[in-house]
Structure formats: structure tokens, C-alpha cells
Amino acid sequence: xxxxxxxxxxxxxxxxxxxxxxxxxxxxxxxxxxxxxxxxxxxxxxxxxxxxxxxxxxxxxxxxxxxxxxxxxxxxxxxxxxxxxxxxxxxxxxxxxxxxxxxxxxxxxxxxxxxxxxxxxxxxxxxxxxxxxxxxxxxxxxxxxxxxxxxxxxxxxxxxxxxxxxxxxxxxxxxxxxxxxxxxxxxxxxxxxxxxxxxxxxxxxxxxxxxxxxxxxxxxxxxxxxxxxxxxxxxxxxxxxxxxxxxxxxxxxxxxxxxxxxxxxxxxxxxxxxxxxxxxxxxxxxxxxxxxxxxxxxxxxxxxxxxxxxxxxxxxxxxxxxxxxxxxxxxxxxxxxxxxxxxxxxxxxxxxxxxxxxxxxxxxxxxxxxxxxxxxxxxxxxxxxxxxxxxxxxxxxxxxxxxxxxxxxxxxxxxxxxxxxxxxxxxxxxxxxxxxxxxxxxxxxxxxxxxxxxxxxxxxxxxxxxxxxxxxxxxxxxxxxxxxxxxxxx
Numbered sequence: 001x002x003x004x005x006x007x008x009x010x011x012x013x014x015x016x017x018x019x020x021x022x023x024x025x026x027x028x029x030x031x032x033x034x035x036x037x038x039x040x041x042x043x044x045x046x047x048x049x050x051x052x053x054x055x056x057x058x059x060x061x062x063x064x065x066x067x068x069x070x071x072x073x074x075x076x077x078x079x080x081x082x083x084x085x086x087x088x089x090x091x092x093x094x095x096x097x098x099x100x101x102x103x104x105x106x107x108x109x110x111x112x113x114x115x116x117x118x119x120x121x122x123x124x125x126x127x128x129x130x131x132x133x134x135x136x137x138x139x140x141x142x143x144x145x146x147x148x149x150x151x152x153x154x155x156x157x158x159x160x161x162x163x164x165x166x167x168x169x170x171x172x173x174x175x176x177x178x179x180x181x182x183x184x185x186x187x188x189x190x191x192x193x194x195x196x197x198x199x200x201x202x203x204x205x206x207x208x209x210x211x212x213x214x215x216x217x218x219x220x221x222x223x224x225x226x227x228x229x230x231x232x233x234x235x236x237x238x239x240x241x242x243x244x245x246x247x248x249x250x251x252x253x254x255x256x257x258x259x260x261x262x263x264x265x266x267x268x269x270x271x272x273x274x275x276x277x278x279x280x281x282x283x284x285x286x287x288x289x290x291x292x293x294x295x296x297x298x299x300x301x302x303x304x305x306x307x308x309x310x311x312x313x314x315x316x317x318x319x320x321x322x323x324x325x326x327x328x329x330x331x332x333x334x335x336x337x338x339x340x341x342x343x344x345x346x347x348x349x350x351x352x353x354x355x356x357x358x359x360x361x362x363x364x365x366x367x368x369x370x371x372x373x374x375x376x377x378x379x380x381x382x383x384x385x386x387x388x389x390x391x392x393x394x395x396x397x398x399x400x401x402x403x404x405x406x407x408x409x410x411x412x413x414x415x416x417x418x419x420x421x422x423x424x425x426x427x428x429x430x431x432x433x434x435x436x437x438x439x440x441x442x443x444x445x446x447x448x449x450x451x452x453x454x455x456x457x458x459x460x461x462x463x464x465x466x467x468x469x470x471x472x473x474x475x476x477x478x479x480x481x482x483x484x485x486x487x488x489x490x
Contacts, residue, residue, distance in 0.1 A: 273297030
């Protein structure tokens with residue numbers, strides 16, 4: 001059983017803890033908290049937006065050299081890493097079987113040629129017999145006309161003549177048959193000669209042997225498919241990388257974008273390439289959809305080997321000499337402790353300012369377009385009528401409870417404007433549309449010299465992990481944008 005003394009000691013300790021907690025809380029509540037506002041100065045800089053990916057290095061052209069014939073490998077003339085030229089002999093199958101077939105085909109062709117000669121000789125005999133029968137028939141016919149010969153003799157002569165003509169036709173048919181047999185034997189011999197030539201394996205391209213899959217004395221079987229003997233890479237001075245890019249990032253990728261990459265074998269070496277192709281076939285693994293992006297790159301010194309893993313940054317956007325702000329400035333919002341010092345745009349703060357590119361961040365869009373595209377008054381009126389017509393239909397659809405199709409409306413406006421603008425103006429208009437798609441509105445708070453927090457509306461473009469491009473709006477170089485506000489207690 002716990003003693004009274006023990007209980008009293010425990011209660012005393014509890015009271016001490018409670019008193020200490022009350023003192024700490026009261027001290028914190030009585031102490032005046034100071035709000036420290038952290039800022040960064042707006043300045044020109046560089047912004048680079050990247051998409052990170054990885055992929056395997058491979059040669060631009062890789063050819064698997066196989067055998068169309070079955071047989072034993074008699075000789076190998078190249079090995080791993082050997083340089084070969086197109087047409088160079090790289091392996092030899094045992095040709096004995098095909099040499100025997102060549103001799104057999106030659107004998108069959110000789111037989112067919114002799115048979116053709118025999119049939120031609122037989123035709124000469126049949127032709128002579130036909131000529132003799134014709135002469136006999138003509139002679140009997142003349143005698144019959146003078147009444148010297150009997151009808152039976154004339155009939156027999158006619159029958160002999162017709163039989164001779166039939167024999168001549170048979171000889172002609174036999175000659176054509178012998179000619180067809182000879183052509184067949186020629187084709188057979190050519191096929192066997194081709195097979196004999198195929199026992200000699202030649203390099204189809206100039207390149208380097210990156211793999212050898214057979215050894216001398218090994219038997220290869222080509223009954224169903226051609227077995228692979230060698231793998232030849234055409235040119236390792238230029239390589240390509242098949243990068244897998246997530247579906248969330250594939251929309252930023254475009255052909256000819258620059259790429260920087262490294263490989264584990266040379267960690268201090270940064271190489272460059274360019275996006276060559278975006279393949280449309282998706283690949284799904286564990287419910288993650290990726291697309292293959294093909295990057296072509298130079299391989300100086302052929303240090304990049306097929307199969308190496310390249311870790312790359314695809315540069316999807318790059319700006320130099322533009323106003324930049326920290327990404328944290330876009331996330332800052334005044335806390336309740338700073339509300340008394342905050343001056344939103346609606347209170348009239350900063351409304352009249354315009355930084356670089358401000359024409360893209362505010363004002364009348366039609367006026368901006370007219371100025372940038374150098375439109376005539378007639379072009380402005382026609383363009384304005386097109387915009388009012390399309391936007392009027394969209395507003396009517398919205399009032400009717402329908403969802404306007406903005407993409408279709410924009411396509412219609414672009415199509416109608418082609419009849420109003422010149423080709424140069426249409427190109428500039430498309431540039432404006434692309435800029436609008438690639439930028440967005442944002443709010444930034446600026447710390448003024450008098451300590452006021454002023455809200456500024458801006459239009460921002462691309463961003464990287466630290467900075468964001470400012471393309472227009474109420475911001476100038478030298479402004480102190482607020483990135484963070486924290487309360488410090490004494």
C-alpha cells in the first residue's frame with residue numbers, strides 16, 4: 001500500500017509542472033511577437049524548365065545477321081568489336097551439300113537440253129514427212145483432175161498429208177515442252193547457286209560487331225526462322241536513347257528540344273542531344289502510362305556503349321534575360337497578423353505599374369493584337385466582328401445551360417481570321433495564342449519602402465525548381481517580392 005508521504009511528494013511534483021507550464025504560456029502570451037518578412041529582389045535571370053527521364057543507349061542502326069540456310073559453321077572470320085565493311089565475308093557454312101546439289105542441277109539441265117535437241121531433230125523429220133505427204137497429195141490431185149487416178153488414191157493421199165501435219169504439230173508441242181523443262185532446270189540451278197552463295201555470310205552494312213552468337217563447328221538450323229549469327233551496329237559515333245516519359249510530362253515534349261544527359265560510367269561528363277521522335281504507342285506498367293521519346297546524340301570517342309543507362313534532362317523551355325521571381329513568392333499570402341499592412345489591388349495599390357512585357361499581361365486584348373500585328377482599321381473592324389460573333393454564340397450557349405466548346409470556338413476564329421490577316425499577321429497571331437497558352441495569371445505581394453504589403457497582378461511563364469518567368473504585369477526589376485513571413489518571439 002502506497003504511503004502518505006509518497007502521495008504528497010507526487011502531488012508536489014505535479015504542482016511544480018503545472019506552475020512551470022502556466023509560467024511558460026503566460027510568458028509567451030505576454031511577449032510581443034515580431035513578424036519577420038523575407039523578400040527577394042526581382043531581377044533578370046535565366047529559367048530552364050526540364051523533364052527528367054532515363055533510357056538505354058543504343059546504336060542508330062543495329063542489324064542482326066542471320067543464316068537463311070541450315071548447316072555447320074565451317075569458318076568464322078570476325079569476332080567481337082571487329083570493324084566490318086558491307087560485303088565482307090564474316091562466316092562460312094559447310095558448302096558440300098549445296099555443291100552436290102549444283103552438280104545434280106547441272107546434270108538435270110544437261111538432260112533437258114539434250115531432250116530439247118532431240119525434239120528439234122524429230123521436228124525436222126516430221127517437217128520432211130509433211131512436205132513429202134503434201135507433194136504426194138498434190139500429185140494425186142493433179143492425176144485425179146485429169147481422170148487418171150482413182151478417188152481412193154486421192155483419199156489416201158489426203159489422209160497421209162493430214163497425218164503428217166498432225167505429227168508436225170506434235171513435234172512443235174514436244175519442243176515447247178522441252179523448252180519449258182529446260183527453263184525449269186535453269187531456274188532450279190540458279191536457286192541452288194543462290195543457296196551455295198548463301199553459305200558465305202557477308203556483312204550487310206559497315207559497322208562494328210557487337211555480338212557473336214555462334215562458334216566454329218556449331219550447327220545452325222533455319223527451318224522456321226533465320227538464326228542470328230552476329231549483331232552489327234552501323235555507327236557508334238552517333239547513338240540514340242529511348243527515354244520513357246510519364247504521360248503527365250509528355251505534353252511538354254516536342255521534337256528538336258535540347259537534351260542534357262549523363263551516364264554512370266562517366267559521372268563528370270555531360271553530353272547533349274536533341275529530341276528526334278515522340279512515339280505514339282503507349283506503354284502501361286503497373287497502371288503507369290509512359291511514352292517512348294527518342295533522343296539522338298553524338299558519341300565523341302565512342303565512349304557511350306550500347307545498353308548504358310542515360311539519365312537525362314529534356315529542356316522543354318528556356319528563357320534568358322527575363323524577369324524572374326522565386327517560386328515561393330507565388331505561394332505567399334498575408335497572414336491575419338499582416339492584414340492591417342496589406343493593400344490588395346482593389347485598394348488601388350500598384351494598379352498603374354507595368355513591367356517588361358506588360359502589354360501581354362493586361363489592357364485591351366484587341367488593342368494589343370492590333371498593335372502587335374500592325375492591323376489596319378478595316379482589319380480591326382473585321383476581326384472585331386468575328387470575335388463578337390463567336391463570343392456571342394458562346395455566351396448564348398452558356399445562358400442556355402450548355403458548356404461552350406472553347407477549342408472549337410478558337411479554331412473557328414483562326415479559320416475566319418485567315419481571310420482577314422496576311423500570312424505574316426497570321427503567324428504573329430498564332431505566336432500570341434501560343435504565348436497565352438503557355439502563360440497564366442498570378443498574384444505576387446511586394447514589400448514597399450513604407451512597410452506596406454502591396455498586391456501585384458502578373459502573368460507568369462515557364463518555371464524551374466526555384467524560379468518563375470514573369471512575362472508581364474505590375475512588376476518591375478528591383479521590386480522586393482515577399483517569399484515568406486514568420487513570427488519571432490523574444
